[in-house]
Amino acid sequence: MGENAETFIETYQGILDFSTENFIISESLPNPAYHSQSWALNHSRMVSLVKHPPARIKWDSDHVKEGTDAMRFGSAAHSMILEGGKDTVVTQAASFRTKAGKEEKKKIEEENRIPITPEENRVLCDMRAAIEADPYISALIGGGVSEKSIFCRDGFRWVRIRPDLLYVKDSDVVCVDYKTCTDASAEGFARNAYDYGYHQQAALYIDVLEKLYPGREVTFLFVAQEKTAPYLYNILELDPQDTELGRILNGYALRIWESCAAAEKWESYTSGQINSLSLPGWARGRAEQQITQLGVKYDIGE
Numbered sequence: 236m237g238e239n240a241e242t243f244i245e246t247y248q249g250i251l252d253f254s255t256e257n258f259i260i261s262e263s264l265p266n267p268a269y270h271s272q273s274w275a276l277n278h279s280r281m282v283s284l285v286k287h288p289p290a291r292i293k294w295d296s297d298h299v300k301e302g303t304d305a306m307r308f309g310s311a312a313h314s315m316i317l318e319g320g321k322d323t324v325v326t327q328a329a330s331f332r333t334k335a336g337k338e339e340k341k342k343i344e345e346e347n348r349i350p351i352t353p354e355e356n357r358v359l360c361d362m363r364a365a366i367e368a369d370p371y372i373s374a375l376i377g378g379g380v381s382e383k384s385i386f387c388r389d390g391f392r393w394v395r396i397r398p399d400l401l402y403v404k405d406s407d408v409v410c411v412d413y414k415t416c417t418d419a420s421a422e423g424f425a426r427n428a429y430d431y432g433y434h435q436q437a438a439l440y441i442d443v444l445e446k447l448y449p450g451r452e453v454t455f456l457f458v459a460q461e462k463t464a465p466y467l468y469n470i471l472e473l474d475p476q477d478t479e480l481g482r483i484l485n486g487y488a489l490r491i492w493e494s495c496a497a498a499e500k501w502e503s504y505t506s507g508q509i510n511s512l513s514l515p516g517w518a519r520g521r522a523e524q525q526i527t528q529l530g531v532k533y534d535i536g537e
Contacts, residue, residue, distance in 0.1 A: 282432030
């Protein structure tokens with residue numbers, strides 16, 4: 236099964252629903268515990284492996300990075316919209332920039348809870364009210380199993396997913412992923428999907444769930460909601476062709492990770508070779524324009 240998987244099972248055995256050679260599942264694993272399991276790749280690591288050298292990803296896996304305000308707000312929105320805000324704590328401080336605010340924030344985070352300011356709480360309550368006013372979407376995110384941690388072995392590798400909401404029926408499985416954004420339209424959210432690798436996320440979640448629930452059709456849905464009034468929302472399903480592109484990229488990322496892990500070598504931008512460097516097209520055009528303005532004659536060929 237692997238040393239890290241075995242250690243994980245031993246540590247969290249009391250809250251695991253079941254574990255086999257290929258799956259480890261828990262409906263009550265704390266969020267920080269889930270995210271600390273770097274031995275199993277999640278979709279964020281796969282996205283990074285496509286965009287950055289393995290050495291960067293290895294560093295990120297071995298070092299805890301301080302979360303941003305945007306990440307904190309996103310986590311708070313998940314808690315508020317999907318779980319009634321059970322993990323959020325409204326602070327006395329109106330801002331986390333002051334000394335008192337920073338201390339209060341740190342204390343709450345040490346308790347594995349999410350600090351939010353009174354103003355952030357107002358916004359989150361308004362976001363939830365907008366969702367609850369729509370019977371269809373309210374029903375969609377008002378049931379299912381939330382935050383189920385699923386670890387799946389794919390050959391010699393382990394991957395992990397944590398669906399926001401999961402509906403499992405006799406013939407099909409529906410996975411719902413809630414995202415906050417600035418533009419919930421299909422066109423606007425498509426940019427987020429590319430920038431943040433949501434096509435890779437959809438592919439990974441579908442593939443793991445198909446293995447866990449063989450013979451059942453798996454549907455992956457995004458519920459996107461804007462962070463500014465009137466807090467518009469949308470329900471989106473990724474085009475199957477784009478999901479397949481994400482699947483191909485995930486395969487590449489997994490092969491890179493496995494190769495580096497086997498060799499115990501995590502490469503940077505180069506492993507000794509000299510890489511070609513060219514000015515971007517726009518910069519080359521400006522340089523040529525500058526030369527022309529200076530009245531310098533030149534001929535650099537084709």
